[in-house]
Amino acid sequence: MDRNKQSRPWLSLGILGFLTLVQPTFGQAPHTESLTDLDRAIALLDEARQHFRNVRDYECRLLKQERIQSVLLPQSVMTMKVRNEPFSIYLRCESPDTDKGLEVCYVAGRNHGMMRVHPVGVLGIFGFQSLDPHDPRAFEKNRHCITEAGLGNLLDSTAHYWNMERRLNKTLVRITDDELSGRPCTRIETIHPDRQAGVFYGYRCVLWLDKATHLPIGSETYDWPRPGSAESGDLLEWYRYLDLRCNVGLGDDVFSH
Secondary structure: OOOOOOOOOOOOOOOOOOOOOOOOOOOOOOOHHHOOHHHHHHHHHHHHHHHHOOOOEEEEEEEEEEEEOOEEOOOEEEEEEEEOOOOEEEEEEEEOHHHOOOEEEEEOOOHHHOEEEEOOHHHHHHOOEEEOOOOHHHHOOOOOOHHHOOHHHHHHHHHHHHHHHHHHOOOEEEEEEEEEOOEEEEEEEEEOOOHHHOOOOOOEEEEEEEOOOOOEEEEEEEOOOOOOOOOOOOEEEEEEEEEEEEOOOOOHHHHOO
16 A cells, blocks of 8 residues: 555455545535535535435445556456445455455454455465454555445545535536446546645546436546646546445345355
């Protein structure tokens, strides 16, 4: 994990990797006549968070690609199952081949705070093993801790940053209609041209909200451009949440390993 970066839950765990859990308050909408693009973005995010309150659990295919120690790792694909209370998450890696079959499970308040990991290869014959979520080994292929995973953390983290950025009034915002993975979406892009103005996670961040469910189905974050470069900066992390199914009735058996 790049310890010099601020966490941002645009979730995943490459095997684990995802974003920082914070509990900001919902943004208060100002009068219509004074709405800025960031105000509109926050209103859309608040709507997404309101819809997420009705979600008890969900499952999806998680695609992710992350940069670790300046190296962009191969794209990972995994099955992700999450229960919101108590926060519980199960991940099974489908690709790349070097990690295929890896399983990771975490339940808040259980297993003495440890996550349960079923490695691939020879170590897999011993079954699930306990590992501290903050163990350096967990960050060899992941930017984020498993406790930062999931859509709820992504929404809360984004709200935290956007409310801070509204106070600073330095962020450029673009809101457009888009399509992602075959689904109509609202695309919200935030750009931070003044790196010294505040504590930003990246130079450019993109969030896609599904128009039907109002929930996130994709996010991307890019680093600041190198001095003298016209490029938009290196990709830091890229996530897609495909085939999202909510309130499927995930029981204790899914997370008991």
